[in-house]
Amino acid sequence: MDLEAVCKRSALHAKPQGLILQYGTAGFRTNAQHLDHIMFRMGLLAVLRSKQTRSTIGVMVTASHNPEEDNGVKLVDPLGEMLAPSWEEHATCLASAEEQDVRQVLAAIVEKEAEDLTQTAFVVIARDTRPSSEKLSQSVIDGVTVLGGQFHDYGLLTTPQLHYMVYCRNSGGRYGQATVEGYCQKLSKAFVDLTNQVSCSGDVKRSVKVDCANGIGALKLREMEHYFSRGLSVLLFNDGTQGRLNHLCGADFVKSQQKPPQGIEMKSGERCCSFDGDADRIVYYYCDADGHFHLIDGDKIATLISSFLKELLLEIGESVNLGVVQTAYANGSSTRYLEEVMKVPVYCTKTGVKHLHHKAQEFDIGVYFEANGHGTALFSEAVEVKIKRLAQELDDGKGKAARTLASIIDLFNQAAGDAISDMLVIEAILALKGLTVQQWDAIYVDLPNRQLKVKVADRRVISTTDAERQAVTPPGLQEAINDLVKKYTLARAFVRPSGTEDIVRVYAEANSQESADRLAYEVSLLVFQLAGGIGERPQPTF
Ligand SMILES: CC(=O)N[C@H]1[C@@H](OP(=O)(O)O)O[C@H](CO)[C@@H](O)[C@@H]1O
Numbered sequence: 001m002d003l004e005a006v007c008k009r010s011a012l013h014a015k016p017q018g019l020i021l022q023y024g025t026a027g028f029r030t031n032a033q034h035l036d037h038i039m040f041r042m043g044l045l046a047v048l049r050s051k052q053t054r055s056t057i058g059v060m061v062t063a064s065h066n067p068e069e070d071n072g073v074k075l076v077d078p079l080g081e082m083l084a085p086s087w088e089e090h091a092t093c094l095a096s097a098e099e100q101d102v103r104q105v106l107a108a109i110v111e112k113e114a115e116d117l118t119q120t121a122f123v124v125i126a127r128d129t130r131p132s133s134e135k136l137s138q139s140v141i142d143g144v145t146v147l148g149g150q151f152h153d154y155g156l157l158t159t160p161q162l163h164y165m166v167y168c169r170n171s172g173g174r175y176g177q178a179t180v181e182g183y184c185q186k187l188s189k190a191f192v193d194l195t196n197q198v199s200c201s202g203d204v205k206r207s208v209k210v211d212c213a214n215g216i217g218a219l220k221l222r223e224m225e226h227y228f229s230r231g232l233s234v235l236l237f238n239d240g241t242q243g244r245l246n247h248l249c250g251a252d253f254v255k256s257q258q259k260p261p262q263g264i265e266m267k268s269g270e271r272c273c274s275f276d277g278d279a280d281r282i283v284y285y286y287c288d289a290d291g292h293f294h295l296i297d298g299d300k301i302a303t304l305i306s307s308f309l310k311e312l313l314l315e316i317g318e319s320v321n322l323g324v325v326q327t328a329y330a331n332g333s334s335t336r337y338l339e340e341v342m343k344v345p346v347y348c349t350k351t352g353v354k355h356l357h358h359k360a361q362e363f364d365i366g367v368y369f370e371a372n373g374h375g376t377a378l379f380s381e382a383v384e385v386k387i388k389r390l391a392q393e394l395d396d397g398k399g400k401a402a403r404t405l406a407s408i409i410d411l412f413n414q415a416a417g418d419a420i421s422d423m424l425v426i427e428a429i430l431a432l433k434g435l436t437v438q439q440w441d442a443i444y445v446d447l448p449n450r451q452l453k454v455k456v457a458d459r460r461v462i463s464t465t466d467a468e469r470q471a472v473t474p475p476g477l478q479e480a481i482n483d484l485v486k487k488y489t490l491a492r493a494f495v496r497p498s499g500t501e502d503i504v505r506v507y508a509e510a511n512s513q514e515s516a517d518r519l520a521y522e523v524s525l526l527v528f529q530l531a532g533g534i535g536e537r538p539q540p541t542f
């Protein structure tokens with residue numbers, strides 16, 4: 001490791017004095033102007049991680065659903081997962097080091113991780129469509145090359161596509177071919193195999209309207225469309241030709257505002273969905289005959305998927321342990337439905353997909369979704385091998401179910417939640433089951449809920465336990481929340497410091513919207529009073 005050369009190069013990507021950023025739930029994210037040094041240093045870190053794991057490591061330049069002027073970066077570990085927590089700490093240290101300390105921090109990481117520096121390193125890089133992304137990914141490449149790493153720049157990809165590429169490269173091609181074409185072919189083949197089973201009643205071609213948040217999803221869907229267009233027509237909106245990225249559109253906007261995005265025409269009963277800016281989240285929605293908007297979020301997606309998988313397993317007659325993983329933000333109705341009606345075990349983890357992903361890996365089949373639409377299903381290698389064998393061997397009804405399940409396994413992106421892959425899974429299931437979007441929505445009725453944000457001087461004064469559902473500090477806060485919750489019916493409320501914004505999040509649900517709104521407001525006031533609120537006191541929103 002030629003530290004002299006690294007330091008010289010680093011000076012060309014100088015860190016603004018005093019700027020401290022943390023590798024959070026979603027990597028580094030801030031205004032694109034402050035990220036050049038971070039990109040260079042993450043190039044360095046990716047090389048070290050690659051040497052240590054003797055695997056290809058991914059670097060994705062994106063800020064997902066943030067506004068267009070922001071950007072960000074995250075590293076992708078060998079099996080396509082999020083970076084290991086101990087390396088998140090290295091990332092934060094390296095990113096925060098003042099220029100003269102970079103050398104020392106690098107040396108410390110090398111020593112702590114007992115790196116064999118003679119190992120070769122390979123890094124794959126991709127970026128979203130933000131105007132700042134191209135230049136920033138060049139800075140990543142600069143970091144990779146100055147440490148002697150090899151790289152491949154995929155250019156524009158969705159975040160889950162990069163996760164897929166990393167997984168493919170480290171599985172010796174078992175998972176698929178590490179090219180855009182490989183990705184498109186794997187998913188499309190599975191989708192076409194599934195939809196070919198649907199008996200065509202009439203010649204009505206299925207179609208779905210997709211709000212692409214003016215992001216990379218539009219480009220990549222267009223690139224892929226012709227592979228599966230016989231089974232489904234996708235009508236793209238907010239495809240980036242006019243509007244701004246994530247502005248009044250996209251999955252995050254639709255979920256948090258509970259209203260349709262701008263720029264999409266919705267007719268009553270039409271199936272629509274929204275991707276976020278880097279296409280790793282998806283939510284569905286429709287308008288009913290009275291013009292009312294209905295959101296179908298990650299919880300209902302998880303329910304649709306897990307009930308379909310359970311039915312298939314029943315037909316195949318294999319006992320396989322299937323679990324669903326959610327966070328505290330999952331709607332109480334979804335948890336109740338999964339546990340009580342579907343009899344599926346449900347687990348709750350902390351917020352952030354890496355927590356859900358790891359929990360889901362404990363099952364033969366683990367389905368995980370955040371309420372905001374980020375999720376996928378994971379299949380253990382043993383289950384995948386068994387199902388694919390049964391699919392080939394059996395010729396009866398069981399064989400047919402096994403073939404369906406085998407195609408579904410291929411259709412999921414098991415490296416990360418993926419809007420394109422999830423959309424194709426959902427479209428295939430709806431087609432196979434002959435369900436309309438309204439019928440899907442009617443599986444259960446969401447409990448009315450409200451999310452609010454409270455500004456406090458230091459959000460770390462709130463600590464939590466029980467997968468973030470109980471506040472441990474400040475003292476008295478949880479007891480006070482419990483007293484409020486008791487006043488309402490079917491109510492639940494919790495607070496936690498956000499991992500991506502400088503705020504405390506408040507969540508409340510109850511049997512009516514008015515109660516959910518009132519409870520959320522009352523809990524916000526408690527947080528403001530007991531956890532050092534700053535600025536204006538929370539105001540009632542009802
Ligand atoms: C309530 C909520 O939606 N929280 C989001 C948000 O995390 P916070 O830690 O709540 O800021 O951003 C994460 C990264 O995108 C995402 O995984 C998570 O679901």
Ligand SMILES: [Mg+2]
Pocket residue numbers: 064065276277278279280281
């Ligand atoms: Mg995203």
